Amino acid sequence: MLWILVASCTAWYVGAYESTDECRTFQSGDDVSLLQRRASQDSFSLEAPCEAPCLQRDSGTPGFIMERLFHEEAVSCPWQSPGQAPDEDCKRRLAHINELRDAIAQCERPLAFTERAIGHRGAPLVAPEESLASWQIGARSGAGYLECDASVTKDLELTCRHSNCDLDSTTDLVTNHPDLNAKCRVPFVPGSGMPATCCTFDFTMKELSRLCAIMENEVNKSATVASEYLIGFPGFRSNATGNVKCHKVESYAFYLKLLKKSGFHAIPELKDTWNSRTEDFLKSKGKNIYWLADKFANMLQTAGFKPWPQEGKKSHPGTLYGIMQTFDYRLAEHWKTTRPKMMVEYMWQVPPPEGANCSDGNGDYNGPSGPGGDCGGEKLLQHLNQLGVNMFSPPIRTLLASGPGRTIVPSATAKILKEMNVESIGSWSLERQGCSPKPDGPNAQPPTAALEASSLAPCWDPDAWYYSTTDGRSTWQHLDVLPILDALFKKVGIRSMFSDYPATVAAYANCVLDA
Template structure:
């Protein structure tokens, strides 16, 4: 198994780091980090677990008075969007406070070709207040109310507005009401298991501003280059390669060390571009695997094109599929690694999983992210059961979560799990 830069010994570091307060409060370069506060959720999940050795070990850990620690194993997925509007300063700060050692800015571009943090180029109508501002008139498609048959709709893209205009908007919980007859109703589409408590003042950031914030917080960075939703080359001369290059250049100009940056893309061509043109940053480039939409079956190697060995031959070191592609259930309905996970490890690829705590309550099987293990899922406490299999049996080097405290708690408990199951690989 290859290990690169910051990833070398990562899982071992999860356990070692718990031994010292300094590890939580300072990075190796001495930059100040916030103290870690986990809040009540990890303990709620722990109380909800089925009885067994894992629950007992985690309870023993929870009963030990000690400072909580930050960990690179814990990755803030868009920040901490279980409660805070995604890709906002508030969401990022919350993720760092909860011990995420790595935080994500999904990057797309504005009309004036500036990179900003948004999950999609065209999600402003559901993730910001743009429809409730004068900028609504610049949206690609105006708000259209529900007419009794067709759902309410709109389409507002970062490429519809400039960076300066983008910065006047406020982030909100991503969601919309398809039966809305007014803009006010349309903007109230938050899932019942999330909250709008912090949706009134979400501070939007440019990609450059996110880098500065992450450096201030002392966390590492994992930007995702989002697929353009406008024709490329944009306006005739802004090519995909220019877009991919711009992302890396902003880290280089900010003085962000390559070992602190994990650039991601679902587009394998982007990953190979970084490997070939920015090899120091490309060495930690993450290939986000969304090929299930193209027929990839995690249990059927014949559907993996290219296969794991070919990806490794391209120079890819890290692959990141959704949670469900990495696990399945055995004859006793126990969660076990999938053929996909075993093949990735055999090819020398490191694995990052996404995204824990994004499906709402797990009482009914967990939804899309848990589709391969639904017979084994019946309560929120199963979050830790899955996480333990991902860490120990699959051997992932990190996990994205919408509430990083859960993974931070698990990572800090590693020494209490030794002897209960095989040590982390």
């Protein structure tokens, strides 16, 4: 194992660092600084020989994935005290991880283009989400599909923003554009103690194009000047494109043209249609969510993206596919009723309690005429499936559970989806969560004495949401990333995986799953 690892590190770091002595055993505490140094390195260079703007396949440098998968703490057993001899559960887990890492270490093209990997908002672990740079890095990381979250604008266009109303924390609107801040439905007011609320439908597409996308920031609602409003982004992320002066906020039309030109599949999501603010805005324009859904679908179809072939799951080389995503089951119903051949993926975040209707504050599901909202109840899934919706994508935690001997096994929901014989199961989002230095979430508890004293501190958060149904919680050290991918693809049967840094999924798919 060791000689393979050392040889692979030396080879894979060529071009990524000035020297190869970065290939070493990493200690917790130097992760953030190492990531920050990455910002000036050429493995994330955005220069491209193709006519700009464009995306490139098979052009990434695997050095960064080596940092995340090939160091000592990536194979720790978090339930054990430091220095404790591995128990049988730990031995099995380490053997499994090493088997997967060996396959990746010996792989010639870990970042080859693969439809298994989806760039969630591009690659926001290392670049501002939904920006050209984020999509470029996602493409170079092996992603076959790249995502745009389409949000409606004041002039009824669509822009790529993850939430309709997060412009204050994902762009430079508050800090650099006082004239636009004044147009926000809740502008930033120095010393008010209130955060700004700035929505895409407060602005025209032309106005939004003046903004620069930034890494998703925490905000200081008590700031006394605009320059103090943005606090910074989580330490497990890094802006690897810090030398770029401005990442322009892009339109949905630009995204479709970019992917079509560059040869990548599209998986856009129509955002926040169940949100009352969105519905109220559309009503003020004499429109509704179904009008917006039709516009969204027509643009995807007109751009030339195709549905999967009906005769089987295997895609046709040279054909670019388009998948429409929604958390709103009303839109899933609408699309499949009006455009039965187009591909629709229904997503949900919070399944209802056992025996209850779907409800997360947006309404209960009570049949096809029921209100919209985020809902993953079995009754609804079966209803949508009968309409022809055969692609479903819940979060990681909904598809996995802990089994005997600390193994990772399919959840009850995963078994339901397999029994329904759906065409595709996807999941989200790998690389979305990292270390937490303090309890984070409603169920968080103080760390055990063993974890507090271990080398994993401060990565001890027991409430890590994405991985909360499996042993080995979310940490920057990637404690369970490879076994989680192995369980999702081989046991659950997912077809593809969203990731904030799709190189990890691509390496697993190219070197293990499809090798």
